[in-house]
Amino acid sequence: MSRARPAVDVRRDWGSEEEGASILHVDMDAFFASVELARRPHLRGRPVIVGGKERSVVLAATYEARAFGVHSAMPMARAMRMCPQAVVIPPDHRAYREVSTSVMEILGEVTPLVEQISVDEAFLDVSGARRRLGLPTSIGAHLRERVRATHGITCSVGVAANKFVAKLASTYAKPDGLLLIPSAATVPFLRTLPVELLWGVGAQTQAALARWGLRTVAELADADVTTVQRAVGSVAGKHLHDLAWGRDPRPVRPGRVEKSIGAESTFGRDQFDLGVVQDRMRSLTDECGSRLRRQRLVARTVSIKVRTSDFRTLTRSRTLTAPTDVGRELFLVSRELLAGVDLRGLPVRLVGVRAEGLSSADSTPVQPTFDELGLAAEASGSGQEVLAATREALHAAELAMDGVRERFGRTAIGPGMPVARRGVVPTTHRASGHLS
Numbered sequence: 001m002s003r004a005r006p007a008v009d010v011r012r013d014w015g016s017e018e019e020g021a022s023i024l025h026v027d028m029d030a031f032f033a034s035v036e037l038a039r040r041p042h043l044r045g046r047p048v049i050v051g052g053k054e055r056s057v058v059l060a061a062t063y064e065a066r067a068f069g070v071h072s073a074m075p076m077a078r079a080m081r082m083c084p085q086a087v088v089i090p091p092d093h094r095a096y097r098e099v100s101t102s103v104m105e106i107l108g109e110v111t112p113l114v115e116q117i118s119v120d121e122a123f124l125d126v127s128g129a130r131r132r133l134g135l136p137t138s139i140g141a142h143l144r145e146r147v148r149a150t151h152g153i154t155c156s157v158g159v160a161a162n163k164f165v166a167k168l169a170s171t172y173a174k175p176d177g178l179l180l181i182p183s184a185a186t187v188p189f190l191r192t193l194p195v196e197l198l199w200g201v202g203a204q205t206q207a208a209l210a211r212w213g214l215r216t217v218a219e220l221a222d223a224d225v226t227t228v229q230r231a232v233g234s235v236a237g238k239h240l241h242d243l244a245w246g247r248d249p250r251p252v253r254p255g256r257v258e259k260s261i262g263a264e265s266t267f268g269r270d271q272f273d274l275g276v277v278q279d280r281m282r283s284l285t286d287e288c289g290s291r292l293r294r295q296r297l298v299a300r301t302v303s304i305k306v307r308t309s310d311f312r313t314l315t316r317s318r319t320l321t322a323p324t325d326v327g328r329e330l331f332l333v334s335r336e337l338l339a340g341v342d343l344r345g346l347p348v349r350l351v352g353v354r355a356e357g358l359s360s361a362d363s364t365p366v367q368p369t370f371d372e373l374g375l376a377a378e379a380s381g382s383g384q385e386v387l388a389a390t391r392e393a394l395h396a397a398e399l400a401m402d403g404v405r406e407r408f409g410r411t412a413i414g415p416g417m418p419v420a421r422r423g424v425v426p427t428t429h430r431a432s433g434h435l436s
Contacts, residue, residue, distance in 0.1 A: 010189065011192075012172075012179060014179075014180065014181050014182055014188070014189055015180075015182040015185050016182070017182040017183070017184065018135050018136050018137060018159070018180065018182065019183070020161050020182075021136055021160050021161050021181065021182055022125060022126050022127035022130070022136055023124070023125055023126075023159070023161065023163055023165075023166045023252065024123065024124040024126055024136060024140055024143075025124075025157065025158040025160075025170040026121060026122050026123075026140075026156075026170070027120065027156050027157075027158075027170045027171075027174070028103070028153060028154075029063075029153070029154045029155060029156055029175040029176055030060050030061065030062055030063060030066075031060060031096065031120035032050040032096055033048050033049075033050050033061060033062045033065075034153035034154065035092075035095055035099050035151070036048065036092075037062065037152075037153075038152035039095075040089075041152075043087055045064065046086075047061070047064040047065035047067075047070070048061070048064070048087045049061045049065055049070060049076075049080075049083070049086045049089070050089050050091050051076050051079070051088060052091070052266070053076065055075075055268065056075075056076050056266050057072075057073055057074060057076060058071065058073065058075075058076060058079050059091050063175055065086050068082045068086075069083075070082055070083050070086070076088075096119060099153070100119045100120060103120075103147055103150075103155075104116055104122060106146050107122055107124055107143065110124060110126060110129055110139055110143065111124055111129045112254060113125035113128070113254055114252070114254055115252045115253050115254060115255065116255070121170075123163050123167075123252045124139075124252065125252040126139050137180050140157035140159055140178050141157075141178060143155070144157060144176075144178065154176040156170045156171075156174045156175060156176060156177050156178065156179075157170055157178045158171070158172075158178075158179055160180075160183075161186055162186075162247075162249070162250070164243055164246075165189070165190070165246060165248070166181075168189075168190075168193070168197065169189075187221070187245060187246050190218075190243075190245075191216075191221065192218075193216070194215065194217070195209055195214060195217055195219070198220075198243045198244065199243060200236060200239060201240065205232055205236070208231050208232050209228075209231050211231065212228075212230070214227075214228065214231065218244075220241065220244045221244035221245055223241075225237060225238060225241045228241050259356070259358065260354050260356040261291050261354070261355045261358070262352060262354030263352065263353060263354075264284065264305060264351065264352025265284060266349060266350045267351075270308075270309040270347035270349050271348045277306075277338065277351055278335055278338065281331065281334050281338065281351055281353060282331050284334075284353040285327045285331040285334055285353050286331070287327075288327065288330055288353055288355045289324075289330055289355075290327065292355060292358075292361075293325050293361075296360060296361045297359065297361055298323035298325045298358070298359060298360075298361045299324060299325070299355035299356060300319060300320055300323045300356070300359070301318065301319045301320065301355070301356040302317065302320065302333045302334055302337070302354070302356070303316065303317035303353075303354045303356060304334050304338060304352065304354075305350070305351070305352035305353075305354070306348055306350070306352075307348070307349045307350035307351075308343055308344070308347065308348060308349060309346050309349050310346060311349070312346075314341050314342075314343075316340060316341060317337070317356070318336075318337060319357070323359060330355060334353050
């Protein structure tokens with residue numbers, strides 16, 4: 001998600017030489033919130049938060065809300081304490097996907113070298129488009145105007161010699177700006193920044209570097225690489241030292257590769273009843289299966305996340321014997337994983353399911369296991385045929401549900417929906433996909 005630029009300020013003019021600075025990072029400004037404001041222009045200028053009910057988290061916030069300290073991933077209850085006058089809008093993920101798809105098509109008109117890294121940001125290599133469209137900053141300005149004219153939302157653009165610096169530049173260009181870091185200014189620009197802005201530096205790495213007196217990018221760059229490696233490890237140390245000197249050889253790789261597909265849900269009240277938790281897990285695995293089929297993917301690994309009332313988060317995962325896109329199979333594995341989680345007698349606050357190890361459904365063979373064949377053979381004497389027919393029937397049933405939902409909405413049909421349990425409060429629900 002787009003975030004406000006870091007507290008550390010940097011100068012906005014690093015020169016105008018664009019030779020060698022052909023990588024653009026385009027980042028939508030407060031994307032979810034901006035899409036909602038485009039549909040509700042009367043809310044412009046007011047603090048707006050996109051998210052679920054009180055027990056969910058903030059998905060996006062306008063810059064007016066961020067001025068009060070609100071940011072994405074913050075618990076909604078805390079956000080409302082910080083900014084009680086904010087207007088809260090429930091998320092419309094279908095609308096966000098539609099706008100995202102359209103924006104990526106706009107970027108694709110400039111160059112085929114577009115690497116989408118999330119729903120609201122992408123890298124472009126415009127080195128081959130300069131003769132046709134002009135300088136990279138001109139291309140960036142053109143893209144910003146096209147996005148604004150088409151969707152009524154803004155984006156910020158960073159222009160630099162590589163992906164790492166371009167992303168930093170777009171961060172400091174926010175909101176609704178463009179920042180060029182000429183190739184020759186790469187290292188001077190980086191030396192103005194705190195070390196935590198380097199990719200891969202989280203709280204633990206930052207603390208480890210600080211113990212060696214490395215608190216800024218300049219200090220890290222000036223240190224001997226072996227010192228950095230002693231602080232954070234051999235591989236990470238070499239990587240961070242390279243970044244501090246602006247070395248990032250990764251090319252822009254066209255396309256958008258889904259690394260995992262998941263969904264999670266926060267209960268309206270903490271749940272002691274594992275039957276209720278399993279019912280919610282059934283819905284989540286059904287959603288994951290539907291998204292896998294829509295994208296023609298299958299998953300080889302299933303993982304679950306359980307958060308108890310004390311905010312302890314537990315995860316479990318299992319690699320499948322054969323990849324699948326069937327929600328029923330994802331649910332059975334998830335249910336077994338849930339049974340193995342030690343909740344210490346505490347109620348469940350949140351449950352999530354994620355399908356990982358994705359591959360193309362068209363090119364991934366699905367082989368039954370010997371156990372499955374044996375069970376089917378005991379039942380009929382023709383294990384392979386029975387198992388294939390069973391899987392085909394499950395797949396066909398879920399494809400039929402996909403068709404009904406496409407026509408009548410997601411709530412029109414579900415996977416053996418149980419009757420609502422007495423006293424169970426409606427919950428917030430959130431889906432996600434991790435991108436490369």
